[in-house]
Amino acid sequence: GAGVSQTPSNKVTEKGKYVELRCDPISGHTALYWYRQSLGQGPEFLIYFQGTGAADDSGLPNDRFFAVRPEGSVSTLKIQRTERGDSAVYLCASSTTGTTPLHFGNGTRLTVT
């Protein structure tokens, strides 16, 4: 595809359930970032992958959050035992190197009821 693709675009789940959010980066982009954005706020860093490995996961709020990128392309953000405070837009971005611009997907809007 031409851009970063995130699925689903919207996800409504009940408190306590498990959810998976998917990100398909631009082909060939080795760097992949996950961010969380609440209304009126800037994107909050969650985790950064370089290839298959998580280079920096210091932004994950707690151990309910986990992300993988097993083949160095598609990434999945997994949230266990969801809480209402997890409701936000989850954004994914990719780039080739640190010298090139980040390309963002349109995000997944997660609502926990």
Added chain:
Amino acid sequence: KQEVTQIPAALSVPEGENLVLNCSFTDSAIYNLQWFRQDPGKGLTSLLLIQSSQREQTSGRLNASLDKSSGRSTLYIAASQPGDSATYLCAVMNRDDKIIFGKGTRLHILP
């Protein structure tokens, strides 16, 4: 810990005016700085990327400057148009490749 601040938080100006958005960051040891545009309900679109060795970048009516030593960047928009209305976000890439965003400036251009 890197912190990015954007001032003002919101701005309304009449169409046709030139305007400046400000971004400051606390740790000057950065690789680059990017300015993004975000429309409501959408993802972010990269506008300009300035490497740490550069002082400015230009694209059309947009000009971004970087003063790394003082931890500041400005985004200058010339001859503003209603279509420029959006949230503008500044982000810095640290030496550890982590990219940190400010909270953005919500810009409204009055027709």
